[in-house]
Amino acid sequence: MTAFLLPLAGVAVVAVLVVAASRADSASRVRHLRRRPWTLPSPVRTRLVVALASAAVDATPEVAVQTCAIGVVACVIVTGAIAPALVVPAAIAAAVAGPLWLRFASARQERRFVHALPGALEQVASELRGAGSVASAIERLGASSSPVARDVRRVHTRTTLGLGLADSLAVWPEEHDGPGVRAAAGALAVAAAMGGRAADALDGLASSLRDRLDAIAEAQALSTQARLSAVVVGAAPLGYLAFAALADARSVTALVGTGVGRVCLVVGIALEGLAAWWMRRIVATEPA
Numbered sequence: 257m258t259a260f261l262l263p264l265a266g267v268a269v270v271a272v273l274v275v276a277a278s279r280a281d282s283a284s285r286v287r288h289l290r291r292r293p294w295t296l297p298s299p300v301r302t303r304l305v306v307a308l309a310s311a312a313v314d315a316t317p318e319v320a321v322q323t324c325a326i327g328v329v330a331c332v333i334v335t336g337a338i339a340p341a342l343v344v345p346a347a348i349a350a351a352v353a354g355p356l357w358l359r360f361a362s363a364r365q366e367r368r369f370v371h372a373l374p375g376a377l378e379q380v381a382s383e384l385r386g387a388g389s390v391a392s393a394i395e396r397l398g399a400s401s402s403p404v405a406r407d408v409r410r411v412h413t414r415t416t417l418g419l420g421l422a423d424s425l426a427v428w429p430e431e432h433d434g435p436g437v438r439a440a441a442g443a444l445a446v447a448a449a450m451g452g453r454a455a456d457a458l459d460g461l462a463s464s465l466r467d468r469l470d471a472i473a474e475a476q477a478l479s480t481q482a483r484l485s486a487v488v489v490g491a492a493p494l495g496y497l498a499f500a501a502l503a504d505a506r507s508v509t510a511l512v513g514t515g516v517g518r519v520c521l522v523v524g525i526a527l528e529g530l531a532a533w534w535m536r537r538i539v540a541t542e543p544a
Contacts (some may be wrong), residue, residue, distance in 0.1 A: 311361035
């Protein structure tokens, strides 16, 4: 059981530390700036900034890397005290847990954004019917807590800096090429020129986006059995490894303590990852 729970403990430690880092107060960040902190290489830092923003994590890339490193070290220390033979697998699991959590958090934010987009269009349509404008509706949406607010604030910021509303909306799909974004940006640009007459068209687009989401949800429900089968098949080797570790600890020692065992472990993990990726491609529902 220990061999099975340790990687999960590493994942939990990394997740807790990332959340704690995201809640760090501004005073500590100011003190951190005064110390002239180290910085990541520019290409890595740029990609990590985008990933953190997509996952709605309010932390600098350096803080995120430090948090992940602390989680790995903590997991190695705990594993070394309990089962030294599992230090390497536990360290790998803890190191991979951070990027995986970031990826899942980004996917969750994207789902929230896609489901909130039709409601945002309906709010703009309501503003137009009340003799408002697209610009005022965008400003109101940017000040809200909607998952769409972050994108809308960027559009509003560009307009306040002097860029036209239509041009600002045209940049939106380039920044966030998500489902429905291009159609929404085009519809809002047209509505900005037509005024209240475009309210019905915005409502129609919102209804179409909701119908599309319903179709995707139905397809995902129909593929539930295939997804569950993929999880069972993918988790079976890990479950057998945990059972073998509990039944005969010498098997784990041979796996991680000998050259042949390490080769088998690396090849097995690589094949497991490849199979998981391939099954995900098979059962995934691609957006239309």
